[in-house]
Amino acid sequence: MxxxxxxxxxxxxxxxxxxxxxxxxxxxxxxxxxxxxxxxxxxxxxxxxxxxxxxxxxxxxxxxxxxxxxxxxxxxxxxxxxxxxxxxxxxxxxxxxxxxxxxxxxxxxxxGAFAQFERDLIRERQAEGIAQAKKRGVYKGRKPKLTASQVTELRELAAQGVKKPELAQRFGVSRKTVYEYLREVVPANSG
Missing domain, CATH: 3.40.50.1390 (Resolvase, N-terminal catalytic domain)
Structure with missing residues (x-):
């Protein structure tokens, strides 16, 4: 039926x-x-x-x-x-x-073309707003998903062999985010 x-x-x-x-x-x-x-x-x-x-x-x-x-x-x-x-x-x-x-x-x-056009306009206005906010020095970007101490803990656990899916679940982020944090190069202390 x-x-x-x-x-x-x-x-x-x-x-x-x-x-x-x-x-x-x-x-x-x-x-x-x-x-x-x-x-x-x-x-x-x-x-x-x-x-x-x-x-x-x-x-x-x-x-x-x-x-x-x-x-x-x-x-x-x-x-x-x-x-x-x-x-x-x-x-x-x-x-x-x-x-x-x-x-x-x-x-x-x-x-359908109008629906796509509307989406393109939204993205264009968003990009213009971000560019203007950057000029004014008020754009901070997206808030990081993890704190610095969480990133350190995540990297230590990964080094100990904890699997990426388990890390993602433990920290409440996606696996993609886990991989991004593990790929980031940590700047060396200058001092």
């Missing part, structure tokens, strides 16, 4: 996804709290594995599925090729298996 599936996405944990798909009922809902810059989102990947032919996936708007036109086109194509219907509530657009009419394809491409 076909399922109705909802997909929600907000960019950060501080944002609330409640308004998305409000009042609609689904058999299952997948919610990501991650950027839409690419498709590497845990709940999106889980949705792609979960859906079956005949299912319908409903998303609040195009920009909730992705902020990159190629990703949007790829995801909708991937789903419809599997026999899944994709519906965007805000744009009132539905894509069904077996191809689309030319007007739907055109509108989808235009709206």
């Amino acid at each position: 076909p399922s109705t599936i909802g997909y929600k996405r907000v960019s950060s944990y501080g944002q609330n996804e409640v308004r998305q798909l409000d009042g609609l009922t689904f058999d299952k809902i997948f919610t990501d709290k991650a950027s839409g810059k690419d498709t590497q989102r845990p709940q999106l990947q889980a949705l792609l594995e979960y859906v079956r032919e005949g299912d319908t996936v409903t998303i609040h708007s195009l920009d909730r599925l992705g902020r990159n036109l190629l990703d949007l086109q790829g995801l909708v194509g991937q789903l419809t090729e599997k026999g899944i219907t994709v519906h965007f509530v805000k744009e009132n657009m539905t894509f069904k298996p077996g191809g689309q009419d030319s007007m739907s394809t055109l509108l989808f491409s235009i709206m």
Whole structure:
């Protein structure tokens, strides 16, 4: 029996996804709290594995599925090729298996391009703000994930043979962060 599936996405944990798909009922809902810059989102990947032919996936708007036109086109194509219907509530657009009419394809491409354009503008404004803050001497950059004493402890434990995944878990950081701290060259004391 076909399922109705909802997909929600907000960019950060501080944002609330409640308004998305409000009042609609689904058999299952997948919610990501991650950027839409690419498709590497845990709940999106889980949705792609979960859906079956005949299912319908409903998303609040195009920009909730992705902020990159190629990703949007790829995801909708991937789903419809599997026999899944994709519906965007805000744009009132539905894509069904077996191809689309030319007007739907055109509108989808235009709206997807606007979502990508909006993301590019956000990044551009952010870069301008950082550049101005640096000129004024008020930009400090991102706060370090670990204190100096934690970095020393992390390096000592690594030297003792503690595995990277265990270090990441112990210090509450990603493995990538562990590798970055282990790669950093510590400046020699000049004194």
